[in-house]
Amino acid sequence: QGKTLVVGAGGVSHAAVHKMAMNAGIFTDITLASRTKSKCDAIAASVLERTGVTIKTAALDAMDVAATVALIKETGAELLVNLALPYQDLVLMDACLEAGCHYIDTANYEPEDEAKFEYHWQWAYRDRFKEAGLMAVLGSGFDPGVTSVFATWLKKHKLKTIRQIDVLDANGGSNDQTFATNFNPEINLREVLQEARHWEGGNWQTSPAMTHKVEFDFPGIGPKNMYLMYHEELESLTTHFPEIERARFWMTFGDAYITHAKVLENVGMTRIDPVMHNGVEIIPIQFLKTLLPDPGDLGEETKGKACIGDIATGDALDGSGEKTFYIYNICDHEECYREVGSQAVSYTTGVPAMIGAAQILTGVWKEPGVWNMEQLDPDNFMDMLNTQGLPWQVHELNGPVEF
Ligand code: NDP
Incomplete structure (x- = not known):
């Protein structure tokens, strides 16, 4: 066993x-x-x-x-x-x-x-x-992962339906590097530089990467610029909760990160197709990964907090009309490093991977098939987030988000 x-x-x-x-x-x-x-x-x-x-x-x-x-x-x-x-x-x-x-x-x-x-x-x-x-x-990381479990928990305990949802991912951490990604650089840059896409009015709406910017005051971190981008849980959430009218994903980036990413893209360093270099075939983004810092090594020097969560609006379960809730976790880079020797982005992904695995091993989740996180019962997973280092909070907001 x-x-x-x-x-x-x-x-x-x-x-x-x-x-x-x-x-x-x-x-x-x-x-x-x-x-x-x-x-x-x-x-x-x-x-x-x-x-x-x-x-x-x-x-x-x-x-x-x-x-x-x-x-x-x-x-x-x-x-x-x-x-x-x-x-x-x-x-x-x-x-x-x-x-x-x-x-x-x-x-x-x-x-x-x-x-x-x-x-x-x-x-x-x-x-x-x-x-x-x-x-x-x-997808049992934080996003995707916990962000979908948060949505399911809201649907089970607070909202009859989810009319609109925004996933907000802020990394307020800083380190000594001029340019570093917080998880695998190749995967991170492929994700960030793709066209932005969100779900609205029954369709995917697209816009160029990193063009739609909004300032948001994140709990535990303060005001940060976040950018609209595509993220995979948008597909599974809108598939499994078909009542969703609008679903968006936002991630914070500093100006220096955006400038570096754009320059690297403009000079071709983020290309994922093979190119010939001195008679040898290389894939530029893989070469770039070799040059960049290994995010796994940044734990010791990373300070600050990450805050990831969902803002969801829909009809309240208790029949009290439309309600908006913000549900999130705040995670401190230095505390993660003290506990397991990782920075917060590795920690906020690794802990939910462990919790998802525990759901299967203990038989809390035991239905044969292929499942996304929002299809599975959230309660034990949410309890384990609280006891395993990723405590969450839920607050009612005055109304739907206006950005
Ligand atoms: P790393 O690059 O640090 O680690 C990847 C590991 O996979 C390396 O040890 C690598 O081995 C190994 N690996 C690669 N190819 C193979 C192979 N063919 N066979 C066996 N092992 C292989 O990545 P991260 O830890 O940053 O990310 C891991 C995963 O987590 C990624 O899929 C990433 O997208 C995902 N992620 C998910 C998040 C979420 O919230 N859902 C957030 C962040 C990341 P080697 O060392 O030899 O290269």
Whole structure:
């Protein structure tokens, strides 16, 4: 019982595996596997030092389905937690089906040569997981992840329907770097530089990347500029809550970040297609990733807070008319570092990955098929957020957002 195989040993994995070890009653046996075994060993050493728990490590190229199947069987894992990259989602789902193992991840599948952020590839696995009696849970990070659970909790306890929803993601943290991303640079820049898209009036509305800016006064952080952008939970939320009339996603960026990202894009450094360089084929954004700081290493020098949440408006459950609620978590970079040696963005993704995994291992979530977070019961997950380091608050606002 509780045997877990974690794939990927980056920043998010570091936080998630520490939190799993701190919940050894649920995660009774943890194996951490990744392409570079030394990174697994470094996390294992830190876990042992901080928690006294020994975890196993292994080298694994997740693109090799047969190797993953063999490792699942060898470890006896009942759950695979995918904390590698979005490119590995489908092959890891294939391996789970073949080996008879449940699956959970934090980001939707992307082909390496297309930045699409669409769920249809993974939703196409629904019947196969159902028939195999296995559960796959998609997007158990913070956003996507907690932001969808927040929406479901509001629908269960406060609102009959959600007419409009805004997801607001603020990172008020600062570090000594001139330019650094707060999670995998390649995935982060692909996401940020795509066309902005939001759901309104039954359609997707598009606008050029980073053009729609609004100042918002974030709890625990203060006023920050946030930009309208596309994020994958917009697709799943509007699919599973079809009453939503408008759904938008906002993220804060400083002026220096925007300038760097734009220059890098303008000179071609964020291209995801192969180009010839001195007779060698390179993909510019992958070369750029090699040059940029590893977000997993920024924990020690990052200070400040992150605040992520939803503002949702709809008819109140108690029949008292239209109501608007703001539900959010505030997370402190330095506290995360003290607890598990991670900065807040790794922590706010890794802790929900652990909590989602715990829902499956303890049988709170046990329906075979492929599920997004907003389709599953939120209550135990929300309780664990409070006890596992990501406490949340909900406040009623005077009315719907006006930006
Ligand atoms: P990192 O780049 O720090 O870590 C990724 C890890 O995956 C590395 O250890 C890497 O190995 C490993 N990996 C890559 N390819 C393979 C492969 N073929 N086989 C085995 N292992 C592989 O990324 P992050 O920790 O920053 O992000 C992890 C995931 O979390 C990403 O999918 C990201 O999109 C997602 N995320 C989700 C968020 C949310 O809120 N939902 C927020 C932030 C991130 P190696 O070291 O050898 O390269």
